[in-house]
Amino acid sequence: MKYILQKSDPKISYLIAKELRRQEEGMELIPSENYASPAVLEALGSVFTNKYSEGYPGRRYYGGQENVDAIENLALSRAKKLFGAEHCNVQPLSGAPANLAVYSALLKPGDTVLGMDLSCGGHLTHGHPVTLPAKIYHFERYKTEEDGKIDYEKLRKIAKKVKPKILLAGFSSYTRKINYGAFKKIAQEVGAISLFDMAHVAGLVAGKAYPNPIAYFDIVTTTTHKSLRGPRGGMILCKKEFAQAIDKAVFPGLQGGPHENNIASKAVAFGEALLPSFRVYAKQVIVNAKILEKEFKKRKYHLVFGGTDSHMLLIDIVKSRGLTGKQAQDILDEVGITLNKNVIPYDLRGPMDPSGIRLGTPAITTRGMKEGEMKMIVEYIDRAFLASEKPRELKSIRKDVRDLCKQFPVYKKSK
Numbered sequence: 130m131k132y133i134l135q136k137s138d139p140k141i142s143y144l145i146a147k148e149l150r151r152q153e154e155g156m157e158l159i160p161s162e163n164y165a166s167p168a169v170l171e172a173l174g175s176v177f178t179n180k181y182s183e184g185y186p187g188r189r190y191y192g193g194q195e196n197v198d199a200i201e202n203l204a205l206s207r208a209k210k211l212f213g214a215e216h217c218n219v220q221p222l223s224g225a226p227a228n229l230a231v232y233s234a235l236l237k238p239g240d241t242v243l244g245m246d247l248s249c250g251g252h253l254t255h256g257h258p259v260t261l262p263a264k265i266y267h268f269e270r271y272k273t274e275e276d277g278k279i280d281y282e283k284l285r286k287i288a289k290k291v292k293p294k295i296l297l298a299g300f301s302s303y304t305r306k307i308n309y310g311a312f313k314k315i316a317q318e319v320g321a322i323s324l325f326d327m328a329h330v331a332g333l334v335a336g337k338a339y340p341n342p343i344a345y346f347d348i349v350t351t352t353t354h355k356s357l358r359g360p361r362g363g364m365i366l367c368k369k370e371f372a373q374a375i376d377k378a379v380f381p382g383l384q385g386g387p388h389e390n391n392i393a394s395k396a397v398a399f400g401e402a403l404l405p406s407f408r409v410y411a412k413q414v415i416v417n418a419k420i421l422e423k424e425f426k427k428r429k430y431h432l433v434f435g436g437t438d439s440h441m442l443l444i445d446i447v448k449s450r451g452l453t454g455k456q457a458q459d460i461l462d463e464v465g466i467t468l469n470k471n472v473i474p475y476d477l478r479g480p481m482d483p484s485g486i487r488l489g490t491p492a493i494t495t496r497g498m499k500e501g502e503m504k505m506i507v508e509y510i511d512r513a514f515l516a517s518e519k520p521r522e523l524k525s526i527r528k529d530v531r532d533l534c535k536q537f538p539v540y541k542k543s544k
């Protein structure tokens with residue numbers, strides 16, 4: 130396959146090879162990224178991309194669906210087994226459309242959703258004013274305390290006041306566990322449907338290294354490409370009573386033909402996540418994050434929320450090293466360490482140059498890195514911040530980072 134593209138479209142082939150090299154030689158610390166396996170990539174590039182299959186298994190509009198139905202049924206049964214869910218929809222094209230589908234399945238325009246504030250870890254798709262859902266539905270938000278804890282009494286009071294149709298939990302920069310039971314109770318008290326967006330932690334849940342929200346929430350949405358290590362995509366898991374509304378909202382409500390090549394690839398990823406080795410992986414992701422936490426604390430870095438229970442750390446870098454989030458991200462880019470600037474709770478700075486940086490361990494753990502490498506990474510990061518004005522020192526750190534990455538190849542066979 131690679132050979133064909135090299136001849137037919139050398140420009141694209143060149144860029145793919147260059148991106149592969151970037152991924153192999155760089156230290157990927159963006160907590161929402163990962164390396165999909167060669168098997169996942171193979172299914173994604175399969176002939177299922179040629180097929181139209183609007184509808185659901187056994188209920189399609191066009192003919193020729195025997196293989197598509199079998200693939201989608203496999204994806205569904207594996208996903209349900211993996212998370213213990215009653216119903217599943219694997220057709221959402223990504224995390225954002227999955228959330229939009231849930232909103233449109235359950236809400237009328239103007240209805241209220243109560244979700245976590247963006248600055249405290251909530252996601253853009255949880256009602257940021259720039260998004261379409263925010264123009265259709267009414268979003269209210271709750272915040273964490275300065276130390277990151279959620280005050281469930283306060284949350285209950287807000288919920289009683291705003292009477293949400295959906296009580297939404299889930300986050301993309303909140304590093305702690307939340308009390309699922311408390312959410313469930315509050316949702317029941319105010320008659321809301323409970324929704325958990327586990328996009329970030331789905332792989333940790335699948336690997337049984339993080340509490341499973343399925344039993345506590347009516348609906349759970351996720352991406353499949355973050356810690357779960359599948360192809361880029363989304364998924365909705367829910368109780369039986371919501372199955373019909375959810376399925377109708379995804380198709381024909383929002384989407385046309387499902388991307389069955391992507392669904393085939395999801396099925397492969399779920400199969401991998403069902404293996405015992407994935408449990409070892411998920412556990413190591415958290416172990417590695419805890420080592421990063423310890424090493425940063427040793428160097429007097431200020432960890433937002435006090436630390437982590439997951440794969441992810443949020444650091445107040447202004448307080449820690451007198452750098453803004455953007456400055457810190459740019460310095461680390463120079464040495465081949467990729468992470469992202471991020472707002473922190475009650476941030477006084479704007480989102481384009483916030484006070485925090487966010488980093489995580491799913492990708493580096495997939496490479497096989499462990500305790501020793503975590504210590505080296507923190508050392509490289511700290512050295513880079515100290516050397517920010519010294520190009521020669523930065524160059525030498527970049528070499529160290531590359532050398533370390535080379536010891537942990539991602540796609541061995543493609544080298």
Ligand SMILES: *Cc1c(COP(=O)(O)O)cnc(C)c1O
Binds near residue numbers: 161223226228300362
């Ligand atoms: C990443 C993420 C999403 C959006 O997923 P996309 O695939 O980028 O659309 C939604 N919710 C949360 C909590 C996320 O972390």
